[in-house]
Amino acid sequence: MIKPVATQRVIALDGPAASGKSSVARLVAERLGVPYVSSGLLYRAATYLAQRRGVGLDDEAALVQLLTAMQVRLEVQIGLPNRVRVGDDVLENAALHTDTVDAGVSVVARHPRVRAWVDARLRELEGVFVVEGRDMGTVVFPGAVHKFYLSAPAEVRAARRVGERAADLAEVTEALKRRDALDRAQLRPARDARHLDTRELTLAEVVAEVLSAIGPL
Numbered sequence: 266m267i268k269p270v271a272t273q274r275v276i277a278l279d280g281p282a283a284s285g286k287s288s289v290a291r292l293v294a295e296r297l298g299v300p301y302v303s304s305g306l307l308y309r310a311a312t313y314l315a316q317r318r319g320v321g322l323d324d325e326a327a328l329v330q331l332l333t334a335m336q337v338r339l340e341v342q343i344g345l346p347n348r349v350r351v352g353d354d355v356l357e358n359a360a361l362h363t364d365t366v367d368a369g370v371s372v373v374a375r376h377p378r379v380r381a382w383v384d385a386r387l388r389e390l391e392g393v394f395v396v397e398g399r400d401m402g403t404v405v406f407p408g409a410v411h412k413f414y415l416s417a418p419a420e421v422r423a424a425r426r427v428g429e430r431a432a433d434l435a436e437v438t439e440a441l442k443r444r445d446a447l448d449r450a451q452l453r454p455a456r457d458a459r460h461l462d463t464r465e466l467t468l469a470e471v472v473a474e475v476l477s478a479i480g481p482l
Contacts, residue, residue, distance in 0.1 A: 274393040274482060275408075277401035278475070280415035281452055282444050283422035285463050285471060289415065290397035292472045297482060300341040302390060304398030304405070305370070307339055307383045309361040310349040312370045322369050325376040332382055339386055341394065364432070367440070371447035380404075393482060399448055402455035411479050412458035415471070419445065421464045 276293065280286045287303060294301035311332055312322065320327045340348045349356045360366075373379055384405045387396065398405070402412035423438035445452065454460060459478055463471050 274410055275401075275406045276393075276395045276411040276413075276479060277406050277409040277455075277458075278395065278397040278413045278415060279399055279401050279403070279452075279454065279458065280397075281399070281422065281448065282441055283426045284415040284417055285425065285468065286397040286415045288468055289471050289475060290395045292468070293475050293479075294395040295344065296472070296476055297393075297395070297479070298343065299392075299482075300343050300390075300394040301347065302339070302341050302387065302394050302396040303347045304383060304387055304396060304401060306347050306349055306358075306361060307337070307386055308370050308374045308379075309366050310337055310351075310356055311379060311383075312366050312373045313356065313361050314351070315373065316365065316369060322372040325378050328373060328376060329378045329382055332379070337386075339390075341390065367444075371444050374399075374451070375447065399451035400453070402458050403453060404451075407455070412455045413475055413478070414454035414458040414460045415463050416460070417462060417464040 278286045278290045287305075290303075291301045311328060314331060314335065314337070315322055315328055318331060320331055322328070335351050337349065337351050340350055346358060348358070349361070387405055396406065402409055402414070419438050419441045423434055423441050426432065426437050426441070427434050461471060461474060466474075
């Protein structure tokens with residue numbers, strides 16, 4: 266059963282890969298004193314575990330069975346990075362942010378049953394929080410009281426990602442364009458979302474705009 270989202274005061278930030286939504290969401294959550302939630306971390310964990318266990322990324326049934334059997338869940342706390350727990354163990358976040366995981370995560374995220382599993386884990390979270398992803402404001406939390414959609418051209422987003430990792434700009438640009446195409450179904454902004462083109466804005470400026478729009482909680 267979906268919780269009455271409006272009473273949770275969910276703040277949803279959506280947008281394509283490397284649009285800055287993760288950095289913005291973290292800082293907004295920090296300024297508001299509420300937890301930051303990364304929906305993508307669950308998809309990355311699913312991809313990582315499938316790759317480690319030899320499960321085909323196209324095998325939807327096997328993926329869901331793996332996630333259920335391994336008791337994968339997301340843990341969030343104010344001021345701390347999100348953690349993915351698998352049974353009694355915690356996955357290292359660095360292992361979930363690699364080029365190998367990047368290459369497979371969109372394939373995993375296309376599966377309706379995997380998306381439903383991730384959505385269910387997110388809706389288990391209580392209270393006020395800032396969540397970022399691709400369809401948080403349209404599918405997962407359609408009643409969120411604040412919705413934002415961050416975007417920028419692929420070339421701009423690629424330059425940011427190259428700054429985070431040792432990678433070739435042209436290759437990263439093409440990879441982001443391919444991922445945008447794969448994620449197209451999830452990249453539809455909510456009709457009531459505030460759209461922010463971040464290409465000419467600094468991180469601090471985007472955060473300021475989001476906080477100004479939210480106002481006091």
